[in-house]
Amino acid sequence: MATLxxxxxxxxxxxxxxxxxxxxxxxxxxxxxxxxxxxxxxxEETVRTPALQFIEQMQPSILxxxxxxTAVPKKVGGSLMRPQRDSRFSKDKTPYKTNVGIQFRHFQxxxxxxxxxxxxxxxxxxxxAAGIWHPESKALNAIRTCIDENxxxxxxxxxxxxxxxxxxxxxxxIRPPKGFDKNHPMLAELKRKDFIAIKNIxxxxxxxxxAACFCAEQFAHCTQLMAYLCFALDLDF
Numbered sequence: 342m343a344t345l346x347x348x349x350x351x352x353x354x355x356x357x358x359x360x361x362x363x364x365x366x367x368x369x370x371x372x373x374x375x376x377x378x379x380x381x382x383x384x385e386e387t388v389r390t391p392a393l394q395f396i397e398q399m400q401p402s403i404l405x406x407x408x409x410x411t412a413v414p415k416k417v418g419g420s421l422m423r424p425q426r427d428s429r430f431s432k433d434k435t436p437y438k439t440n441v442g443i444q445f446r447h448f449q450x451x452x453x454x455x456x457x458x459x460x461x462x463x464x465x466x467x468x469x470a471a472g473i474w475h476p477e478s479k480a481l482n483a484i485r486t487c488i489d490e491n492x493x494x495x496x497x498x499x500x501x502x503x504x505x506x507x508x509x510x511x512x513x514x515i516r517p518p519k520g521f522d523k524n525h526p527m528l529a530e531l532k533r534k535d536f537i538a539i540k541n542i543x544x545x546x547x548x549x550x551x552a553a554c555f556c557a558e559q560f561a562h563c564t565q566l567m568a569y570l571c572f573a574l575d576l577d578f
Contacts, residue, residue, distance in 0.1 A: 356391040357547045364388050365439050366464050372435040389416065392441055395553065396420045402557035403445045406564055409577050410445050410458065420445055439463060449576055456570045458560050467544050469556060471563030472537040473570055474511065480574055485518055485531050487573035492527055498565035502538045505562040511535025538566055
């Protein structure tokens with residue numbers, strides 16, 4: 342496993358700035374296709390270009406953490422999540438996300454529902470995260486079975502995360518999952534539908550010249566969880 346010193350790149354200059362958040366705030370107040378089209382150039386300059394530069398800066402660190410993770414600075418189909426919302430099954434029909442989402446996912450992943458590292462930027466709060474969000478039922482059952490049969494590795498990963506300011510988050514079942522005892526000592530973890538560790542950060546951390554170094558250092562604390570989830574899903578890490 343990579344040591345902390347091998348994953349920290351040289352600082353290469355700030356990418357995000359106050360104008361990035363200002364655009365997201367304006368979008369939240371004017372969330373329509375016409376407004377976005379009229380301000381497309383501003384989006385490119387203040388949000389998408391800085392995000393792609395940040396992803397490029399993160400490449401050496403991500404690959405040092407695991408060569409199976411990807412950091413792809415592409416406008417479409419890379420690590421930057423698209424600005425359009427999928428509102429088909431939502432009462433909220435606004436067309437655009439008012440946040441920036443960046444996911445450094447496992448190379449074998451088809452979509453966001455796979456192990457990965459994540460950076461979230463929004464007016465209501467910024468955070469970094471690691472793990473797997475809304476895995477499909479087969480993967481979810483595999484993770485639960487692994488926790489049931491190999492609890493120690495998972496417990497160690499949680500201890501490391503908690504000691505560095507991360508907390509497990511996401512949705513959970515109300516009742517025990519099918520096939521698991523209601524008195525299971527790891528029941529709270531087995532009930533999870535998401536296995537995501539989150540650490541809140543301030544937006545200013547992402548505007549620093551060494552923002553890539555800062556994020557790489559935080560992600561280094563998440564490798565035990567990532568390795569465990571990949572083991573549970575029979576993926577290389």
